[in-house]
Amino acid sequence: MDFNRNLEKYAELAVKVGVNIQPGQTLLVRSPIECAPFVRNVLKHAYDLGAKNVHVEWSDEECTLVKYLNAPEETFNEFPRWISDQYVDIAKEGGAFLTVYAQNPDLLKDVDPQRVANFQKASGMALKEWRSYTLSDKCKWSIVSIPTESWATKVFPDVSNTEAVDKLWDAIFKCTRVDSQDPVDAWKKHNADLKLRMDFLNENNFKTLRFKSGKTDLTMDLPEGHIWLSGSSQDPNGIEFNANIPTEEVFSMPHKFKVNGVVHSTKPLVYGGNVIDNFALTFKDGKIVDFSAEKGSETLGKLIDTDEGSHYLGEVALVPFKSPISDTNIVFFNTLFDENASCHFAIGSAYRTCIKNGDSIKDDELDNYGVNDSLTHVDFMIGSKDMDITGVTYDNKEVQVFKNGNWAF
DSSP: OHHHHHHHHHHHHIIIIISOOOTTOEEEEEEEGGGHHHHHHHHHHHHHTTOSEEEEEEEOHHHHHHHHHHSOGGGGGOOOHHHHHHHHHHHHTTOEEEEEOOOOTTTTTTSOHHHHHHHHHHHHHHTHHHHHHHTTTSSEEEEEOOOOHHHHHHHOTTSOHHHHHHHHHHHHHHHTTTTSSOHHHHHHHHHHHHHHHHHHHHHHTOSEEEEESSSOEEEEEOOTTBOOBOSEEEOTTOOEEESBSSOOOEEEOOOTTOEEEEEEOSSOEEETTEEEEEEEEEEETTEEEEEEEEEOHHHHHHHHTSSGGGGSEEEEEEOOSSSTTGGGTOOOSOHHHHGGGSOEEEEEOOOGGGBTTGGGSOGGGHHHHTOOOOSOEEEEEOOOTTOEEEEEOTTOOEEEEEETTEEOO
């Protein structure tokens, strides 16, 4: 009974707080077939709130794996036009997008990395117009996660499959505040707290951030006119939504050409069905000039070489070491959760909303403002309990932002 009630509350949270569906609005749900019971709950809540139509796009990991292992090479150099057209059409008409992200972290470990890289690039090119809507909050979008057996057993390998799924459900309910009496109200209070952190950073208008820990030593300038954002966003009609459930971050963009030093990962990164772990990136004038990884080095190299923009950063996000997600002491092998337990950067495209008048900057002028553009946007975790972050203002005043992994104010 508790599980069914929490599942119901989770679906309601995704619809009311995640995409915040409005009467007459269209919703596209993208989900693995294993998550069907949750998606059915989502549909019910969406229609109860007045959604005009809810489309569901199902995926199946076993079919995906069969395709990667058996399809001809040219298959991975193209992406169905009808899919990208559908996404853009829904975005143009003011629709919303909900993604249920529940990937098997090791799904493609035996697949040629070049096939994965080719398809990532092809899909990135095909979906670039649609992503221009999500990266600039021109439409409402949100991501949630649901346990699948393959994912749960990766997180909890020492228990039975059934127990692993149950444990992952419990962790998700806790991290998303679904286990509270009123999750929707809990998220209103959480968003308000994040906005206090956001306001502090915007008021200080830092020119530079310095990241220092036992392994990381990096200096990052921020573009003039940069904006810090937090958990919730607003669409063009002023309707609030939460792109990530859960979220603990306050984020902005680094200056494309003004990042220097070395940064080490602190959690595994799952990318393209593979795990990249214990890796380091070296930056010079914003560009990744060297990298190493104990696991997934070839996959990391393919990611960096996606295009010119994937050699630079597009996001800087501050997350305290002490948070509901970090406090679980679980490595989720799922970026949605792991990135919200740790400060993180993103390789690739920046969010246009993170700079003043970002929507009006033409693509060929982005470099002039220090804004990165890319076919990809991949978060990786760099926060740790010994991470110190110092902000430097334009008048050279130094302010402690993080001390020992947590907010210093």
